[in-house]
Amino acid sequence: MGVGYKIIDWNSQKKKYDFVILIGIILYLIIFISLHFIFYQNITFETLLIRSTGSLALLMLHIILIIGPLSRFIPQAKILLYNRRHLGVSMFFISAIHGVFSIIQYHGGGNKNPFISLFTSNTDYFSFANFPFMVLGFISLIILFFMAVTSHDFWLNKLSPKVWKKLHQFVYIAYVLLIFHVLLGTLQNEKSILGFIILGIGAIIVCSFHIAAGLKNRKDEKLKFKRERNDQFVFVAKKNDIENNKAKLITFKGISVAVYKKDDNFYAVDNFCKHQGGPLSEGKIIDGCITCPWHGWQYQPEDGKSPPPFEEEVKTYEIKIEGEEVWAKIVK
Numbered sequence: 001m002g003v004g005y006k007i008i009d010w011n012s013q014k015k016k017y018d019f020v021i022l023i024g025i026i027l028y029l030i031i032f033i034s035l036h037f038i039f040y041q042n043i044t045f046e047t048l049l050i051r052s053t054g055s056l057a058l059l060m061l062h063i064i065l066i067i068g069p070l071s072r073f074i075p076q077a078k079i080l081l082y083n084r085r086h087l088g089v090s091m092f093f094i095s096a097i098h099g100v101f102s103i104i105q106y107h108g109g110g111n112k113n114p115f116i117s118l119f120t121s122n123t124d125y126f127s128f129a130n131f132p133f134m135v136l137g138f139i140s141l142i143i144l145f146f147m148a149v150t151s152h153d154f155w156l157n158k159l160s161p162k163v164w165k166k167l168h169q170f171v172y173i174a175y176v177l178l179i180f181h182v183l184l185g186t187l188q189n190e191k192s193i194l195g196f197i198i199l200g201i202g203a204i205i206v207c208s209f210h211i212a213a214g215l216k217n218r219k220d221e222k223l224k225f226k227r228e229r230n231d232q233f234v235f236v237a238k239k240n241d242i243e244n245n246k247a248k249l250i251t252f253k254g255i256s257v258a259v260y261k262k263d264d265n266f267y268a269v270d271n272f273c274k275h276q277g278g279p280l281s282e283g284k285i286i287d288g289c290i291t292c293p294w295h296g297w298q299y300q301p302e303d304g305k306s307p308p309p310f311e312e313e314v315k316t317y318e319i320k321i322e323g324e325e326v327w328a329k330i331v332k
């Protein structure tokens with residue numbers, strides 16, 4: 001195992017997760033194709049493939065976007081969050097099948113290179129009703145491709161968690177492009193209103209989850225303490241209010257700190273994991289180390305250092321015990 005980054009094992013939990021993804025994909029395709037055969041008997045294989053993979057990719061992207069905010073409210077959803085990258089890569093492959101077959105079907109039969117044709121066969125870029133919607137899908141696919149190839153920890157380590165996270169925020173741009181891709185495509189090719197309704201419901205669900213999670217974060221950030229002393233120590237909790245091997249999150253003047261209890265001793269460390277910024281306050285102490293709930297990186301509570309041979313380190317803060325009260329000195 002290298003020192004630069006820790007390889008996340010393909011453990012049984014991940015295998016189960018991947019198995020569920022595979023079964024979900026197969027089930028969706030079977031149901032979608034069966035329903036289309038019942039309601040649209042003249043549909044061609046190519047159209048069926050394009051529709052089924054396109055709708056599946058969009059559904060998967062909605063799930064991916066909801067998992068993050070959902071885990072802020074339902075701790076059990078964190079298991080989905082830890083393995084979300086697998087779902088992202090699977091979604092990219094489904095999108096790629098959709099994209100490749102669409103380009104072959106709609107731009108592969110002429111004299112022009114299909115990619116040139118994609119951008120030039122319809123140049124009505126200033127028309128809403130006739131906008132070349134496939135271009136939006138193509139740009140979105142390129143974004144998803146870069147996100148899929150950089151999803152591995154190797155890139156996380158190369159780029160640093162901060163840059164990597166920022167880069168992966170591009171998923172929201174891909175999402176907006178896809179929404180317009182489907183919206184305009186449906187507008188131009190479908191008479192039914194059902195597609196718009198489903199699309200609208202999906203967008204409302206994604207937005208609602210993000211707004212709710214944002215409000216919750218703001219509330220957490222605004223947590224003020226009952227007591228702050230001149231010596232910069234702030235009140236954390238009563239000793240018995242923190243479970244053994246667990247932590248309490250303290251946010252003070254914009255600094256988030258996880259205060260852990262281990263065998264009646266207390267330790268304060270920076271709340272954000274060095275891997276992908278996972279919330280250490282939501283982890284627990286395993287084998288004597290604070291263990292991040294997202295992918296299991298570990299830190300010694302005493303000095304914030306990862307156990308050898310790893311070299312990551314989170315900042316620690318001074319703790320003072322006064323009677324039954326735990327206080328932490330939270331300064332930059």
Ligand code: FES
Binds near residue numbers: 277294296297
């Ligand atoms: S964020 Fe991945 S282990 Fe902490």
